[in-house]
Amino acid sequence: MKARNHQFRATLLLALALGAFTHAYSQDRLFVSPDGNDSWDGTSKTYKGGTVGPKATLIGARTTIRQLRGVGKLSPKGVCVTVAPGRYVMPAGLSLTSLDGGTNKGRMVWRSEVPGKAILDGGLPVSNWVRGVGPQLNKVREDLRANVWVADLSKSGITETGFMSHFASNWDATPTAAELVVNDQAMTLARYPNGRWARQEAVAPDSTNSKPAIVTEIDQARTPAYVGNGEQDFDQDYWVRWAPNHRLFSIWQERVAKISGSTRTLQAVLQGGDMNDPARRALWDPESPGRWVLVNSLFELDTPGEYYIDRNRNFLYYYPLQQEAPTDAVLTMATQPVFGVTSADYVTIQGFTIQNGRQDGVRLSNSMGSQVYGLTVRNCGGYGIRVTQGRAVTVRSCRVTGVGETGVSLSGGDRALLKSSGNQVLNCHIWETGRNNPFYRPGVEILGMGCRVKNNTIHGMDHQAIYFEGNDHRIERNEIYDSVRDALDSAAIYGTRDFTYGGNVIRENLLYNISKRITGYHINHGIYLDDMLSNTIVERNIFRDMEQPIQVGAGHYNIVRFNVMIDCVGGIRIDDRGLQMPAEWFDWPRTLANRVPWQGSPWKRRYPNVFKILTAADYRTPTGNQIKANVFLRCRTDVSKRLWGILEIWGVNQDPKNCTVADNMGTMVSPFRNEPMGDLTAVAGNDLPRRGYRTILQSWVGVQNDTFMRSEDHGYRRTRRP
Numbered sequence: 001m002k003a004r005n006h007q008f009r010a011t012l013l014l015a016l017a018l019g020a021f022t023h024a025y026s027q028d029r030l031f032v033s034p035d036g037n038d039s040w041d042g043t044s045k046t047y048k049g050g051t052v053g054p055k056a057t058l059i060g061a062r063t064t065i066r067q068l069r070g071v072g073k074l075s076p077k078g079v080c081v082t083v084a085p086g087r088y089v090m091p092a093g094l095s096l097t098s099l100d101g102g103t104n105k106g107r108m109v110w111r112s113e114v115p116g117k118a119i120l121d122g123g124l125p126v127s128n129w130v131r132g133v134g135p136q137l138n139k140v141r142e143d144l145r146a147n148v149w150v151a152d153l154s155k156s157g158i159t160e161t162g163f164m165s166h167f168a169s170n171w172d173a174t175p176t177a178a179e180l181v182v183n184d185q186a187m188t189l190a191r192y193p194n195g196r197w198a199r200q201e202a203v204a205p206d207s208t209n210s211k212p213a214i215v216t217e218i219d220q221a222r223t224p225a226y227v228g229n230g231e232q233d234f235d236q237d238y239w240v241r242w243a244p245n246h247r248l249f250s251i252w253q254e255r256v257a258k259i260s261g262s263t264r265t266l267q268a269v270l271q272g273g274d275m276n277d278p279a280r281r282a283l284w285d286p287e288s289p290g291r292w293v294l295v296n297s298l299f300e301l302d303t304p305g306e307y308y309i310d311r312n313r314n315f316l317y318y319y320p321l322q323q324e325a326p327t328d329a330v331l332t333m334a335t336q337p338v339f340g341v342t343s344a345d346y347v348t349i350q351g352f353t354i355q356n357g358r359q360d361g362v363r364l365s366n367s368m369g370s371q372v373y374g375l376t377v378r379n380c381g382g383y384g385i386r387v388t389q390g391r392a393v394t395v396r397s398c399r400v401t402g403v404g405e406t407g408v409s410l411s412g413g414d415r416a417l418l419k420s421s422g423n424q425v426l427n428c429h430i431w432e433t434g435r436n437n438p439f440y441r442p443g444v445e446i447l448g449m450g451c452r453v454k455n456n457t458i459h460g461m462d463h464q465a466i467y468f469e470g471n472d473h474r475i476e477r478n479e480i481y482d483s484v485r486d487a488l489d490s491a492a493i494y495g496t497r498d499f500t501y502g503g504n505v506i507r508e509n510l511l512y513n514i515s516k517r518i519t520g521y522h523i524n525h526g527i528y529l530d531d532m533l534s535n536t537i538v539e540r541n542i543f544r545d546m547e548q549p550i551q552v553g554a555g556h557y558n559i560v561r562f563n564v565m566i567d568c569v570g571g572i573r574i575d576d577r578g579l580q581m582p583a584e585w586f587d588w589p590r591t592l593a594n595r596v597p598w599q600g601s602p603w604k605r606r607y608p609n610v611f612k613i614l615t616a617a618d619y620r621t622p623t624g625n626q627i628k629a630n631v632f633l634r635c636r637t638d639v640s641k642r643l644w645g646i647l648e649i650w651g652v653n654q655d656p657k658n659c660t661v662a663d664n665m666g667t668m669v670s671p672f673r674n675e676p677m678g679d680l681t682a683v684a685g686n687d688l689p690r691r692g693y694r695t696i697l698q699s700w701v702g703v704q705n706d707t708f709m710r711s712e713d714h715g716y717r718r719t720r721r722p
């Protein structure tokens with residue numbers, strides 16, 4: 001009888017709650033507040049008495065929406081969930097599914113009442129710090145121990161911190177182990193050396209394919225000699241992030257197998273992938289020696305901002321940037337996206353600050369018509385915003401920084417069926433991403449078919465700013481600077497190696513200060529069509545103060561026209577590398593091509609040049625390329641950097657049958673109205689218009705002001721020179 005009465009009361013409360021929502025049906029709104037209660041109905045911003053008041057959590061709001069849908073009470077106009085300012089601790093994240101989607105006439109809107117002030121936090125706060133006392137503090141340098149603060153994580157309710165794991169540039173490294181964030185800034189895992197890469201000096205005699213070993217400066221590290229079997233040992237769980245050969249455009253993280261100071265040897269054990277992969281083999285190239293960083297060693301906790309987690313004893317060690325105890329320290333916890341949407345359409349996520357997860361900040365999978373507006377996403381271990389199998393998904397006016405991998409990734413469309421995705425990333429400010437895994441984890445990644453990347457400001461990238469694969473993408477009016485800092489043989493905007501990619505346009509972007517901080521044989525570029533990439537248009541872009549703005553790695557039917565290069569070393573280079581490659585090198589591009597029906601009539605109509613390439617008797621010889629009406633202002637050469645000319649046409653490209661080169665201009669006198677201020681209008685009487693040139697204004701590019709973006713999101717050179 002008691003159980004029946006309890007069930008009756010629960011049913012009555014639910015009916016009353018749904019009735020209250022129906023009374024406000026025209027508003028189609030729910031409210032969430034730090035002062036709320038999930039037992040309230042969510043129909044009011046403030047508590048009105050009884051059960052009328054805001055929800056306390058986004059999960060509580062989701063539950064009510066599902067209940068409304070279940071009894072047929074959900075408005076056909078959709079629902080708007082308004083979240084009041086405050087920090088919402090969400091260590092499990094929020095997951096929306098097919099139960100939570102809207103329609104094209106009734107969106108499901110989740111919005112911060114004040115932009116940026118509703119904080120969805122995937123971490124847990126750390127408290128109960130003590131100074132200079134800890135069970136393993138004797139490993140820290142004696143003169144620094146008094147500077148180290150220690151927290152027993154169990155006193156903060158934290159009992160799980162994840163595990164270090166191996167990763168590579170082409171493997172997903174999420175979810176990460178827990179990371180420390182202090183005052184909204186991700187701290188650094190204790191490491192050697194500090195603030196730089198160490199370089200290898202030779203291959204060690206005991207190096208093997210599965211256990212590569214190098215001779216290097218490991219004798220300068222404080223971490224003592226160690227020999228392990230590759231198994232987990234929390235007290236000596238040392239890891240190395242490295243590229244053990246000349247391939248300085250990728251990185252691996254593997255567990256340390258041996259440290260020997262006496263022989264100056266560092267050895268790792270490969271835990272995944274092909275043990276015979278040459279990219280992970282220890283090789284010696286004096287022009288591009290391999291590099292490494294040792295991480296996760298308490299012995300190396302010697303620099304402000306470093307931390308270490310003792311997983312055996314559940315203690316956190318932190319050398320703070322300031323001497324006092326940290327007051328806003330958070331350990332990342334959410335192993336799922338902080339805000340996830342799977343198989344739900346027409347969802348809008350607007351105005352939140354999303355932070356401190358071990359996975360992606362926001363992930364939309366198999367979603368149509370959804371919108372991501374005005375977010376700040378920071379300090380998550382995975383991607384900032386990831387869209388997979390998206391259809392007409394727009395990411396607009398978001399700030400993404402400090403994430404472990406890619407800033408914003410869009411994929412969607414069907415290349416085989418020639419269906420465009422309609423996905424877009426617009427007017428976003430993206431900087432300092434790829435914090436844990438920087439290589440091939442760009443600011444923006446677009447995959448599939450028909451994505452648009454426009455008016456974004458992207459900077460602070462150790463590798464690429466924009467990476468693209470697929471067809472019919474538009475990369476337009478983006479401002480990119482301070483990128484490709486820690487890589488070689490790459491570019492700010494980069495695509496590669498599939499003859500069936502086509503219809504891509506890279507137009508009216510501004511690129512400057514693209515330079516490397518490391519030495520090596522290869523140079524970096526502004527835009528790189530690598531290894532026979534074909535059917536791409538590169539036009540009306542502006543390049544300033546950089547090396548080799550445009551590199552065309554052979555390929556076919558590429559058009560490079562109306563670009564302006566100012567104060568650059570080098571300019572445009574097109575080579576014929578395919579003729580130097582062994583025939584078997586082309587097995588991979590041809591295999592990739594067979595992923596789509598390029599021989600079928602729809603493909604031949606849309607991309608006739610693809611059919612010409614793949615049926616040619618000799619597709620190694622580049623054909624159909626055009627280099628036309630580009631301007632080189634105050635550009636120069638530098639033989640020491642292998643930049644021999646401002647316009648380099650190599651090998652068979654000098655034959656007009658293979659490459660058209662016409663109407664290009666090299667000058668030391670500006671032909672523009674006000675080049676220092678970014679007005680690249682041709683002065684009266686100049687013959688640039690005859691060559692097909694049209695005005696380009698730097699003010700067009702990068703972030704534009706709107707409800708969410710302000711002048712601080714502009715790059716420093718959008719409309720002026722420093």
